[in-house]
Amino acid sequence: MIFLQVAAKDLRSELRTKESLNASLSFAVVILLLFSFAFDPSGEAVAEFSGGLLWLVFAFAGALILNRSFARELPNDCLEVLIASPVSGAQLFLGKSVASFVLLLAIELICLPIFGIFYNITWTPKFWPLLGVFLLGTWAMTILGTLFSALTVNLSLRELMLPMLLYPMMIPALMSAMRLTTILLSGNDIGGDDLVWLRLLIGFDVVFTTLALALVETILVR
Amino acid sequence: MSVPVLAVEHVYKYFGDYPALRDVSFSLHGGECLALLGRNGAGKTTMLKILAGLSGAAQGEVKLFGDSPRQASARRRIGLLGHGIGVYDELTAIENLNIFAQLYGVSKTVAREWLERTQLAHVADSPVREFSRGMRQRLAVARAFLHNPALLILDEPFTALDDRAIALLQGLLADAKAAGRTIIMSTHQLREAMELATHVALIERGKLVHFGPRTPEMLMDPGYVYRTFGAV
């Protein structure tokens, strides 16, 4: 369970400086505000695009959090020391993913009530299934994002590269999460034909978690 | 003879087409201390990175304690002091050491002890950001020695250290050597390194041009190795 210690270290660092947390949260709120000019926030159709809107906000906020994941290790060459330590690449990667996952989930849970107020959406009755979708969708984003964070950490344009790699590749997960969130925020239950989206999201998580854990060592040790 | 602590056999490493290391072979046993000499860009850091498991050799084999450097059991016994200090600025001294104690499976009381040995106990709860340069370096030394490593890999350890840190590090290295630990360090500070070294190696453009025991001449005249074995 050494990855939990890596995660705890990352969370402690982040909570002390709150660098990416503050940036990400304020960015998310600003985008929520800006979207109200793109769509009619009081209209009947709000529920229909609610999932898409929320997940776009999460994706933007997520890129800011994930960019810091491995970049945090650059000052003082901490990354080298971590790789040379007995912690395996997979554990290190898992720990960093968990830390980003917790941070991003916290931001999502702050954004949800703000979204509810701004766009007049009742989300409380479906909170638990909604949380389930958030967990699955956020994990998909963090597992890919953390891997790309490791990949781009030594590039000069890493802040740009990460979203460029992350967004197109997580489209299946994003589509599922958007669809499922829209269904729940419209007051319906997930069932029947829509279960296929749930399966897709879970499948995406499983496939990419497995791939990332198997391949991350080759990224860290060059 | 026993299994060497560190065995490097015919190691090659390329950057593009450029061979950063060419057919490097040597081995070290317990209690030996190697001073790895060479000019900037000769391949010293590349060699040390391969030993620390940070980088893979293109050809050849590296064995630490008879095992691959990527084995957790081998890495548990390595202490690494690179160019960076390898501690987190936003965390306190004791938090930093506690993290590495956990990663290496060492108890937290050991972390406390090391703060005292490096004379940092009075600032244990201050963030590293507020430390002076010398204090940061002492903390880095504590971090590298924390788990009582059997093999110390040090890249330019004396560069940018203040007098107090140099004295501390020399003392620790002498103790480690006496206790049968193996040390390999790259260095330009010949005066500090030669006293400690039992062996000396010279790398030039990726080739190991000399490897052998440290002789009295080397101690008297630091430039001796470069003049005698160097081609350029």
Next chain:
Amino acid sequence: MEKNIRLGIGAMAGLLLLRNLYVILFNLPDEMEQGPIYRIFYYHLPAYFTAMCCYMTALVASVLYLTKRNLRYDAIAMSATEVGLAFAAVNLITGMIWGRVIWGIWWAWDARLTWALICWLVYFGYQRAKNSAVLSIFSFVSVAITYKAIEWWRTQHPGPVLSFRTGQQLIDPEMERMLYTNFFALALLAFVMVTVRLNQENLQRQIDGLRRRAHAL
């Protein structure tokens, strides 16, 4: 020697493409419903197949690189992806031209169009990131999953026509033969392009090596 072979195959591909163009424009009749614009399919479909072959090559080369750690495989993956991107672009652009004539719009958010665009973006990202076989594998898996997902989301694109997909003869055998012939020509062209690109990669590596050597002096 290698250069001559490359030139030879390139010339062959060029001649075949010219001959195909002639046959497509002057010998083959117009299609019943679509009129002359259907001819764009002789490039649209083969370009797609060629791009897919390139991506497959990149995947295989990347797996080989990760297992064998030979930089040559990484270079092959990079080159194949780049050429694949070019052919995928041909596929997208010819598709858009066809859509403008038949549907009246340049772009429709149809399943396959969207997928082709996503595919292009994913591989473009990989190609920009450089030196990373892991991304090539991730790209392939992601694109494969997206393929199914997009189909559930929306669809409008014409279904498969080739007999090996449908199991029956939906199109004129002569037309189908021409599709394959042109695929062969484009695949030859792609092969030559990949080898040229590979040659460039090797030269680049030599240059980087020389640079380092110069710095080391």
